[in-house]
Amino acid sequence: MPQSLKALIFDVDGTLADTEGLGHLWAFNQAFQEAGLPFVWDTDTYRVLLAVTGGERRIHHFLSTRPDLPSLSRERVAQLHQRKTVLFGERVQSGHVLWRPGTKRLIREAKHKGLKVGIATTTHEANVHALLQSAFGNEWPSWIDLIGAAQHVENKKPDPAIYHWVLQQWGYGPGDVIAFEDSSPGLLAARQAQIPTVITMNEWTYDHDFTGALAVLDNLGEPGAPARVLIPKGQDNVVVDCNVLQQWLEAER
Numbered sequence: 001m002p003q004s005l006k007a008l009i010f011d012v013d014g015t016l017a018d019t020e021g022l023g024h025l026w027a028f029n030q031a032f033q034e035a036g037l038p039f040v041w042d043t044d045t046y047r048v049l050l051a052v053t054g055g056e057r058r059i060h061h062f063l064s065t066r067p068d069l070p071s072l073s074r075e076r077v078a079q080l081h082q083r084k085t086v087l088f089g090e091r092v093q094s095g096h097v098l099w100r101p102g103t104k105r106l107i108r109e110a111k112h113k114g115l116k117v118g119i120a121t122t123t124h125e126a127n128v129h130a131l132l133q134s135a136f137g138n139e140w141p142s143w144i145d146l147i148g149a150a151q152h153v154e155n156k157k158p159d160p161a162i163y164h165w166v167l168q169q170w171g172y173g174p175g176d177v178i179a180f181e182d183s184s185p186g187l188l189a190a191r192q193a194q195i196p197t198v199i200t201m202n203e204w205t206y207d208h209d210f211t212g213a214l215a216v217l218d219n220l221g222e223p224g225a226p227a228r229v230l231i232p233k234g235q236d237n238v239v240v241d242c243n244v245l246q247q248w249l250e251a252e253r
């Protein structure tokens, strides 16, 4: 008898919503500009910087590669990042950050079927709340059981700590859940925790290495607009629902 799926765990940035270009990147640049700093991140720069998880680490890493720019103290970077988080929240509230196809539908279906839904992210919890509010309104806590965010673990993805933390909170094993990610660091984090992982690629991550993923798609699909399946090979386009997920799990066992 195949083990049945008990919970879905979602990454936030790039997976639940298209947060990067019109959200985080915009907010970083706005914060730099407000602070009078002499640099702007373009999309090519940001694509490379996405490999560094966590906003403060991302700013420090960028400055370490640019000795021509003035160096900033830890405190200054922390302040910049705080302001960036506020700007991001405002950006979400003003409707500039869109949820990806199929994400809200799948969360609703999973909850109706009695599964748990959790979040495993390296982003700040305030960003997550803003996004959940934008999708589900004040009712969002009835759709999301658990949020694992930046403050819960020391090491960010690709370290598996945040996935271990979520599993531990629920008392579940890695075979009880499926993770949803959009990037190679996210996939590495989930796979190091032994969690089967579905990848929904996006414009920032389509060239990442997704070896070891349970499935790779362009999104989760909606009725009338199914997703393109790259892995498993030979599958038609699908609208990802709990039955599809269970079939993929059983095929891999």
Ligand SMILES: [Mg+2]
Residues within 6 Å of the ligand: 011, 012, 013, 014, 015, 181, 182, 183, 186
């Ligand atoms: Mg992501």
